[in-house]
Amino acid sequence: MNTAASYRVAVRALCDFTAREGDLDHRFTPSPSAQEGIAGHTLVASRRGDSYIAEMPLSGAYKSLTVTGRADGYDPAENRLEEVKTYRGSLERMADNQRALHWAQVKIYGALLCKARGLDEVTLTLVYLDIATEKETLLSYKAQAAELELFFTTLCERFIAWAEQEAEHRLARDLALTSLSFPHATFRPGQRELAEDVYKAASTGRGLLAQAPTGIGKTLGTLFPMLTAMPRQRLDRIAFLTMKTPGRRLALDALAQLRPDKQKAEDSGLEAPRVLELIAREKACEYPGIACHGDACPLAAGFYDRLPAARQAAVAESWWDRDALRKVALAHSVCPYYLGQELARWADVIVGDVNHWFDRHALLHGLAQADDWRVGLLVDEAHNLVERARGMYSAELDQQRFNRVKRSVPKAIGRSLASLGRQWQALVKEVVENKPDDANQAGYYLLESLPDKLVGALQNAAASITNHLGEHPEDATFELQELLFEALAFCRLADSFGDHSLCDITLKGRGKALIGLRNLIPADFLTPRFKAAHCAVLFSATLTPAHYYRDLLGLPVNTVWREVCSPFVARQLEVRIRRDISTRFRDREASLAPMVSEMAQQYQQAPGHYLAFFSSFTYLDAALKRFCQQHPDVPVFAQTPGMREAERDAFLQRFTPGGQGIGFAVLGGAFAEGVDLPGDRLIGAFIATLGLPPFNAFNEALKVRLTTRFGKGDDYTYRIPGMIKVVQAAGRVIRSPTDEGVVVLMDDRFAQPSVQALLPSWWAIGGQSS
Template sequence: MSEAAPRQVAVRALCDFTAREGDLDHRFTPAPSAREGIVGHALVAGRRGEGFEAELPLSGTFEGVTVSGRADGYDPAANRLEEIKTHRGRLDRMADNQRALHWAQVSVYGALLCAERGLASVTLALVYLDVASGRETVLTREASAAELEAFFATQCRRFLAWAEQEAAHRARRDAALGALAFPHPDFRPGQRDLAESVYKAASTGRCLLAQAPTGIGKTLGTLFPLLKAMPRRGLDRVAFLTMKTPGRRLALDALAALGAEGSDDAERPDAERSDSGVPDAGSPDADLSDAGSPYATPRALRVLELTAREKACEYPGRACHGEACPLAAGFYDRLPAARRAAVARGFLDRAALRAVAGEHGVCPYYLGQELARWCDVIVGDVNHWFDDSALLHGLARANGWRTGLLVDEAHNLVERARGMYSAELDQRRLARLRREAPGALKGPLGRLSRQWQSLVREAGMSEAGEPGRPAYRVLDGLPDGMAAALSGVASAITEHLGEHPEQASLALQELLFEALAFTRLAERFGDHSLCDLTRHGRGRAVLGLRNLVPADFLAPRFAATHAAVLFSATLSPAHYHRDLLGLPDATVWREVASPFAAEQLEVRIRADISTRLRDREASLAPIVAELAEQFRRRPGHYLAFFSSFAYLEAALARLRETHPEIPVRTQTRGMREEARDAFLAEFTPGGASIGFAVLGGAFAEGIDLPGDRLVGAFIATLGLPPADPFNEALKARLAARFGRGDDYAYHIPGLIKVVQAAGRVIRGPDDRGTVVLMDDRFARCEVRQRLPAWWGPPCGTRR
């Protein structure tokens, strides 16, 4: 948008900016889900008369600011304009800043309506719908057109200076990105192909699945072309989403390399223009290396790192309201100054955001939530777009953003998304809570407890199942009695904590959120999920609603993007990710050729070893012999991957016993981040050791040990999930839906883990290393065909 173009803002965004004041107040007020909000709005609209106009589009302009949105409803016969809000619990517990925001919204809509229809006055109504009871509470007031016009003008004037700044920022940003050049003399092999594919996806508004090998610079190779596309394709935001913290750091480093963290251009020496020969951003086949500085104008690109609340909180254990936390007291009064300072700073990683928040005495987590509205590139976890109540997806919908999405290590999205749309309830924890709960909650908890007992009895489950294994049953769905009991518990806890917020213990809140999650997922239950019951012994059963096919939940999220790029070294086969993630039919598959040669990586298959559960004990001797022989042949740092901690510990004990001279280190159960960092720090150049790790764990992907920091990997497993009752149920469901049960439940996920682990070895063009695959099944033709083609035919196969 040019500086001369009208400034555009949504009604909600305008009021969020101008109408909040006083304390941040996040006392225990469980909000309805987005789905419950949609259902609630429809319920209220359905109760109105035939002439009721729902979802009424309105817009108006004041001194160059265009404000638009959809009013929830207008009744022409009664001349009443309604703003509908769904809630749980007592209304008198609602924070003052929330009520003020609601009145501001309906007042702005009232001004727009009066101007559009020439009304002299209108009745404004706030309609609060309790989603638990369906009861409406309506607050009304009469307002004249002149009064509303004055209110509208006041809000617009408050916003106008910010709007002018934002329009100037957008123009400056787009000019800087138009002149952005690649920050290195040339692209790495394969990196340019990836960048061109990303640019074409952004240009044509499509989804892209890009499989690109480890080590070519995928982070920079995806960010650079999408930033180049922003001004020419009218993108409002770019979201770089990761699975783990290290991925965020790589993205922030790449953005810094592109100049987002830079100082003034005038202070920089002129840099040589890249002559890498990549074609311009004017068409899908255009050149990505425009003339210009390799650095974006300072602060022309605003970058924000979003972190989890528990990591950002300065006062852990305190409630989020002004009476408990000094950073919540007067938050909205200090927010404008903090917001101005933050956008002026521009590059807001976790440390920078914390520094700004500290200078202005506001909560860093909620400052970050606010700045997500005003930053151009947001770096954060995948949950910020794909979770049921995702912040970025909600903002994009509310503000009509054209969003470009980059999803790093996208092979993990299937499992991550399954977790987002799954829930569990533990009978033993419920029983403990029932004993400790306040008297008012004992009745609802008792009814839920009786439903548990009935559920276990009707499922015909034994006390413990087979020796050493729990009993397991797949149910047809969440029984009606259990759903009603959970809903009753949720309502009772909500009402009780509304009256007694000081009794909001962590255990009670967790039960409430679990109950709400269960009831929400039960409403959307279908062939994408299953309901199961696992009995672990007397008095303990775990009830689960588990998502199996995330596609049903994720498809609308992909549809809400202008372009989405999912990239990883292991996205093959494409149909697996298309089917399970719900990608659009027009999604493009692109495999970037590896820059590495087969001569760089010796791949051996030990087909004389079986790592099946029944053969584990017999496998230990040949596995340990292989580790010791390879270590003797080429001393250096190695990683050895196993299917479980039990298997790892047995192999480690055998190696220590037979070859005590070999230095070893090991991943441990529940390893904390500091311990993981220390584990990796010991892989020093010129050193020699064997590190033991679990396949699919923290050290099997997302780590970078280039050169001789890692010279080889041993993989003593095919990576297959265990053939337990749950995975067999998953296999049956995937077979019924896609016709690919074994592949989708076992083989593809297993080999993705294997290839990811092996990918730790060759990280650059000069690396040389060895991968030893230890299981007879690796010698099968159908398995070898799914290994990376650049590995070449595995050599040294032993039988």
């Protein structure tokens, strides 16, 4: 939003903000692609006469507001102004709020045209073009210039009132942030250094990789300098992005500490930054299982009619975490989730998952592009971004789901699905016949190229489903929609397929194949996302080596790497290596006896709470069984596959101050990072693996691709990801400058210099056992 005395707005944005009315309606409505929309507009223009003016630029001013846009077409001979909209399916089923928005747009263009050409009246026409049939439906009425001018000024008045309010908020916010002070008397050791690096990154518009140990207050140490830089660098938004829900909570707690007292701020003419917590739709929904439209959900009925009041009430408070947002939404009978989506446009600091900026359909990235925001990104636990981003740009097709859906689909789409089914079968047959037996790893095969025939059949099936559901939305079952969304996602990724991805197939039995498009190098997709931000700060306790993250994430060339000095000292943590133990797969059985002996000996020497990490549940179960047999007097408890949240909480509650016992867990799992057990709640960890990803066809293919691109395939595929897990797990032991503990690394490979180079620099590895 412009904070100067004058404002500019596009016609669509003006109408979108001021003219929406009626119900929220998120029933499935297949819409044309951008390319189809452009082609449709071109087709309509080609059908008009020689005097027809396509893409006619129009603009006009009212008070401090300038409104600009391009009308789709004007025929001077007929004095007819057209707004062209492409659609699929039945026009009668188009949501009322969409139709109202379309009329508002053509009315605004009509007002601008009449003023520009001195017209007393003009015929306004909505041209609806069915993409499938290329049939036009025209809705017209003759409007008087005075009527259109009144409509124009009414919308402009609404917009100006909001724009002036936003400009005043921006000034008051920036004034408050200019005098922002750190909420504590002193910084923690290392915290000031981190804050200075973040401020420099924001000031220079560069990227920053900050490796900072747990316990120094990274959340506050990154938010404070970014907020301080906000007015000086004219930042419009700060996005604090997390990997998991606990990270959001920590960010909100830090922001609460940084907020000025509300009454004191108002008395001084200051305003705290507006803070929004973005949460998943399923967690915000008040009526789970009910369709999201006005005929079914009471919070969707009349949503746009009540939205302005709800929005105004929200900005009066400026703190929109999950509970506060729900309170405002329910007070105005609107959906909390979609109120949050609206407030994302007006928040100063947004706290949410990394997908909101980096995903293919990321909300915040889309808003930033549309409104030309200057954004400061803060990415917490950034060591996870490589794998998270790979998932964002991967897709999978399930033959079993497809076969189940195919049996119950309407006849109109049966032919295209039957064709797709034949391509599935042909591909499976070709893979089985052409691959030697020794290439089969549990039914997993790598494909040398995209299965073009299957992709073509998939595109046809997706088009067939889309067209049918446009005409018959009552046939949109959950599974059919899921199949469509999977097909569309797969086809989109197929269009951009390259050396950053691979295609594979897993055969789990007859009719149970899975085809995957797996992203290997997220940099190809993330580079534009980083460029769209003014600055990006990625921080974690494990960001070594820097080149791994620079390469795989596609960070800007001006990104710098900083290691914040640890507040911990070597005497706090005893680190030992058992050189005589090998956890390689062939040595697993032989490793159990010395591991159990080491764990029991350490426990008897210093009773307390320990965590023991293993590479798999199978390995964990074998060690647990052996330990219980030999040391039944030692309390033990174990992580199990698929633990629910309540079960995970119960596991962690065992770690009481002064308690004793050993918890068995899987490296890289729920208890290996993001767990805070300070003091004597946890005094040691046993790590029985290097955490290396499994040696299989996929990882070997990944290694080849990463070697070709970066020359570091083995490190990037195996050693570095494994050691990140090890360091994260070991980091559970020392959480504050007063903690003390022990870490026992149980594998001879931990003694290798190349492995030790990836361990924290403040560790002093001594007393190496043999």
